Amino acid sequence: MTSDTLRDAPVRLSVRGLAKSYDTKRGSVPVIADLTFDVRVGEIACIVGPSGIGKTTLLKCLTGLQSISSGQALIDGRPIDGPPEEMALVFQEYTRSLMPWLTVEKNVRLPLKHLRLPAAEREERIRGALAAVGLAGAESKYPWQLSGGMQQRVAIARAIAYRPEVLVMDEPFASVDAQTRFELEDLCLRIREQFGMTIVVVTHDIDEAVYLSDRVIVLGERPARVTEIIDVDFGGARDQLTTRAVPEFAELRSEVFELIRKAG
Numbered sequence: 001m002t003s004d005t006l007r008d009a010p011v012r013l014s015v016r017g018l019a020k021s022y023d024t025k026r027g028s029v030p031v032i033a034d035l036t037f038d039v040r041v042g043e044i045a046c047i048v049g050p051s052g053i054g055k056t057t058l059l060k061c062l063t064g065l066q067s068i069s070s071g072q073a074l075i076d077g078r079p080i081d082g083p084p085e086e087m088a089l090v091f092q093e094y095t096r097s098l099m100p101w102l103t104v105e106k107n108v109r110l111p112l113k114h115l116r117l118p119a120a121e122r123e124e125r126i127r128g129a130l131a132a133v134g135l136a137g138a139e140s141k142y143p144w145q146l147s148g149g150m151q152q153r154v155a156i157a158r159a160i161a162y163r164p165e166v167l168v169m170d171e172p173f174a175s176v177d178a179q180t181r182f183e184l185e186d187l188c189l190r191i192r193e194q195f196g197m198t199i200v201v202v203t204h205d206i207d208e209a210v211y212l213s214d215r216v217i218v219l220g221e222r223p224a225r226v227t228e229i230i231d232v233d234f235g236g237a238r239d240q241l242t243t244r245a246v247p248e249f250a251e252l253r254s255e256v257f258e259l260i261r262k263a264g
């Protein structure tokens with residue numbers, strides 16, 4: 001997949017003047033003032049910004065878990081006003097999102113129950129998702145028998161077995177060691193290639209944002225606005241050593257770092 005192909009793809013997720021305030025005992029507190037951006041079919045977009053700027057709040061609005069105060073978020077042109085069927089969400093805390101009393105295979109099977117798929121397709125999706133994340137053979141294990149990185153792979157397998165159009169991830173690799181983090185980043189790139197999914201990731205890690213993204217969306221100011229949208233033109237095939245070593249990588253990292261520092 002080339003960057004040019006992605007830039008010509010139709011818009012999957014559109015955020016238009018989105019604002020969000022929380023109602024608290026002290027009244028209405030604005031967290032997001034005005035966000036406008038698009039994510040195209042098959043793109044990976046990373047959302048970055050200083051701590052507490054409203055990144056998780058934005059994801060909650062996009063996934064229909066929080067109401068939007070004004071403006072709109074649209075998926076394929078349809079306004080989001082509840083959890084869209086076309087989306088799946090992966091959280092940082094895999095220990096809280098997996099059911100410890102269910103095996104790996106049953107955890108992945110869980111969200112497929114209400115899809116009413118033909119049995120053969122359901123089994124193939126479970127098998128294919130576990131194979132895609134490198135967990136073929138671990139079907140009968142329980143989450144607590146696995147390492148943190150493997151548990152997060154189960155959470156990702158569960159999301160991709162559902163075949164969402166948009167995979168939304170909130171700090172998905174923040175709780176694993178550095179080596180596992182690199183492996184999971186590459187897994188994310190492979191998922192995009194294999195399933196053509198659109199992926200939105202919130203991350204605190206600037207290098208990760210540059211490595212994964214076709215588009216880095218930088219949030220700043222309080223309440224939050226889009227400070228900058230940075231196009232990343234490394235294409236689909238990336239490599240932890242060679243991609244991170246090109247001069248453009250260092251330039252983009254500095255640019256994002258500087259924007260977040262100014263915003264904080």
Ligand SMILES: Nc1ncnc2c1ncn2[C@@H]1O[C@H](COP(=O)(O)OP(=O)(O)OP(=O)(O)O)[C@@H](O)[C@H]1O
Pocket residue numbers: 022023024031049050051052053054055056057058
């Ligand atoms: N349910 C809520 N009610 C009231 N205020 C909230 C609620 N959830 C979040 N906030 C506030 O909204 C602001 C943004 O929080 P949010 O978690 O979205 O930021 P973030 O950018 O994801 O933070 P971090 O980078 O630290 O994870 C914070 O000031 C937070 O205290």
